[in-house]
Amino acid sequence: xxxxxxxxxxxxxxxxxxxxxxxxxxxxxxxxxxxxxxxxxxxxxxxxxxxxxxxxxxxxxxxxxxxxxxxxxxxxxxxxxxxxxxxxxxxxxxxxxxxxxxxxxxxxxxxxxxxxxxxxxxxxxxxxxxxxxxxxxxxxxxxxxxxxxxxxxxxxxxxxxxxxxxxxxxxxxxxxxxxxxxxxxxxxxxxxxxxxxxxxxxxxxxxxxxxxxxxxxxxxxxxxxxxxxxxxxxxxxxxxxxxxxxxxxxxxxxxxxxxxxxxxxxxxxxxxxxxxxxxxxxxxxxxxxxxxxxxxxxxxxxxxxxxxxxxxxxxxxxxxxx
Numbered sequence: 001x002x003x004x005x006x007x008x009x010x011x012x013x014x015x016x017x018x019x020x021x022x023x024x025x026x027x028x029x030x031x032x033x034x035x036x037x038x039x040x041x042x043x044x045x046x047x048x049x050x051x052x053x054x055x056x057x058x059x060x061x062x063x064x065x066x067x068x069x070x071x072x073x074x075x076x077x078x079x080x081x082x083x084x085x086x087x088x089x090x091x092x093x094x095x096x097x098x099x100x101x102x103x104x105x106x107x108x109x110x111x112x113x114x115x116x117x118x119x120x121x122x123x124x125x126x127x128x129x130x131x132x133x134x135x136x137x138x139x140x141x142x143x144x145x146x147x148x149x150x151x152x153x154x155x156x157x158x159x160x161x162x163x164x165x166x167x168x169x170x171x172x173x174x175x176x177x178x179x180x181x182x183x184x185x186x187x188x189x190x191x192x193x194x195x196x197x198x199x200x201x202x203x204x205x206x207x208x209x210x211x212x213x214x215x216x217x218x219x220x221x222x223x224x225x226x227x228x229x230x231x232x233x234x235x236x237x238x239x240x241x242x243x244x245x246x247x248x249x250x251x252x253x254x255x256x257x258x259x260x261x262x263x264x265x266x267x268x269x270x271x272x273x274x275x276x277x278x279x280x281x282x283x284x285x286x287x288x289x290x291x292x293x294x295x296x297x298x299x300x301x302x303x304x305x306x307x308x309x310x311x312x313x314x315x316x317x318x319x320x321x322x
Contacts, residue, residue, distance in 0.1 A: 030251040031265040038266045045247055046278040049113050052214040057105055058231050059119040062219020063268045066099045069123055098129035104272040106130050107281055116208035120227050122190055137205035139197050139227045141189035148177040150184035162188040216247045219268040222254040235259025
């Protein structure tokens with residue numbers, strides 16, 4: 001098994017993807033669970049969340065498609081179209097706004113049902129939704145973030161920081177640090193293939209995943225490593241007695257499906273809206289065939305996890321269809 005003890009370069013792929021000829025049709029095809037099946041799975045996932053003392057979200061491009069940002073491996077994904085000799089529509093990420101899904105993620109953090117978000121996305125929408133820096137690990141960078149490698153200062157901008165025309169590994173933005181007399185060159189924070197993941201973010205993600213009792217993958221194909229090693233680690237541990245649980249929400253197959261305790265084929269906004277309703281978050285309405293799962297009133301969220309709690313008052317049980 002591959003070690004997660006140190007940073008590794010971004011750019012390894014799951015072995016059954018042929019990058020020379022493009023992914024097979026079976027990897028591109030999208031699958032959709034019926035509405036009743038999604039509702040049943042949401043009900044079970046909500047119960048897992050109320051029992052978990054430490055839950056992490058692992059988000060990918062599928063979370064941002066409803067913001068108008070293309071994914072990578074979907075039928076109209078960036079790499080799928082590239083394999084066909086076509087180009088995906090160019091999107092100005094600086095004008096993109098957080099989706100319903102991003103807002104639900106933020107609310108789940110606020111009420112203590114989620115403790116950390118690890119994201120592969122560079123669009124900055126988690127930060128724009130109000131997620132705090134210490135609650136988030138952006139493993140592939142942030143298009144709005146530039147950093148000073150001399151003093152460590154970070155600048156979150158309202159515009160794309162990367163300088164047009166730069167060589168792929170030239171991250172200088174042309175701006176300079178504003179911290180006192182530092183004046184060092186600033187660099188964009190985007191991680192390209194073969195470049196090391198940011199140490200601070202990767203270390204924080206590793207710490208969160210080591211503590212996790214539940215990991216929910218949202219809109220990721222789980223193919224690019226070392227980022228994808230994190231949910232794989234959870235899935236492997238889930239096979240041990242009392243181990244953490246892995247939930248995957250993605251329209252396409254992933255190499256980690258065999259490790260998932262619950263596998264949902266649904267759009268992330270749809271899933272998260274249903275989950276928010278099931279957990280009785282304000283502004284969301286639960287499906288009529290199920291009852292809201294209530295967060296125990298005696299629970300007090302705290303730094304690093306959730307306080308111990310009694311069994312959540314869930315009425316009834318639904319069978320998950322596979």
